[in-house]
Amino acid sequence: MAHDIEHDRTRGRQLMRRELDEQTAILAALAPALDAAAADLRPAPGSRVWAGGCGDSLFAAEALAAHFRDAGHAFGAASAAEMLWDGRVAEGDTVIAVSISGSTRRTVEALAAARAAGARTLAVTIAAQSALARAADGTLVLPYTPVSRAIPHGLDYHVTLLALAALAGPLGGFDAGAVFDRETPEAVARAKAATAGLSPEARFFFLGGGAAARGTAAFAAAKLHEAGGVPAWSFEAENFGHGAQFMLREGDVVGLFGSGGPADGRTRGLKPGLDRLGCRVFEAGFDDAGRPWASLRAALAGALTAQALCVEVADRFDRDVMNPAGGSGTDAVQKDWFSWSA
Secondary structure, three states: OHHHHHHHHHHHHHHHHHHHHHHHHHHHHHHHHHHHOOOOOOOOOOOOEEEOOOHHHHHHHHOHHHHHHHHHOOEEEEEEHHHHHHHOOOOEEEEEEOOOOOOOOHHHHHHHHHHOOEEEEEEEEEOOOOOHHOOOEEEEEOOOOOOOOOOOOOOOHHHHHHHHHHHHHOOOOOOHHHHHHHHHHHHHHHHHHHHHHOOOOOOEEEEEHHHHHHHHHHHHHHHHHOOOOOEEEEEEHHOOOOOOOHHOOOOOEEEOOOOOOHHHHHOOHHHHHHHHHOOEEEOOOOOOOOOOOHHHHHHHHHHHHHHHHHHOOOOOOOOOOOOOOOOOOOHHHHHHHHHHHO
């Protein structure tokens, strides 16, 4: 019996490592297919575009805010709740709603409401016949099979980033395979350095300047929440110093994420102070500023680092990533929350 329990605890971590190992080849093949599939769906340059959903879908939209704006769109990332209840979507807007399964209830409701308001609606999902796809004027079907939806998945997030980037504009000059070949070993090295000899009492803080890097920071915190409820927070880098820094303890891990934009200098400028406080600090997404595709590269580098960090933390502290609630009852509460209707 003990052997079976141990097998169950390690299976999720094995799947996470498999996903990290296999995704470079998957994404290299997927990028051209996404580019072609998005060609007839792209919003016109200069149009007002909203993108988002719930959880990782929102974080991906935030992480690509700069990329959409660089492509000439008036862009806003928004949660499904913001789209549904804040009245931000107007006639003539384009709304891109993301749900890998196509069944996230609030996202489906938000897209249906946007369509009723006169917006052009697009779904991004793996399920062509899903509720989300049925609520949309057009659908970008993601042509891949997830490794597992029961783990803190990174592949799904990277596919979402590439799909949204393809909707923003053509990917013809972007070599996804080369980017992942370069960034994956660097991300793994950062994660290993951040966790070597790490105390189980350490907490994790992820900071990014501006909407794009803040989205990557939020994704990083979410992956650790899913890896057995690891304590992790995300903040906009400048606002972190207005009170949240009082939470820091010596030995905490702080990740600084860039977006390839002007806020990166300020984010990196926090490091000397964090060093003085005895934190372990790593940086990701700062190397491509000024180069073509800088914001997209930064989003991918940051997300890869978060994915690798999640793997290392789960292994180091024997986290059961396929049962993050650990019998606490939060799974049942989540189902109640998701079933709520107005």
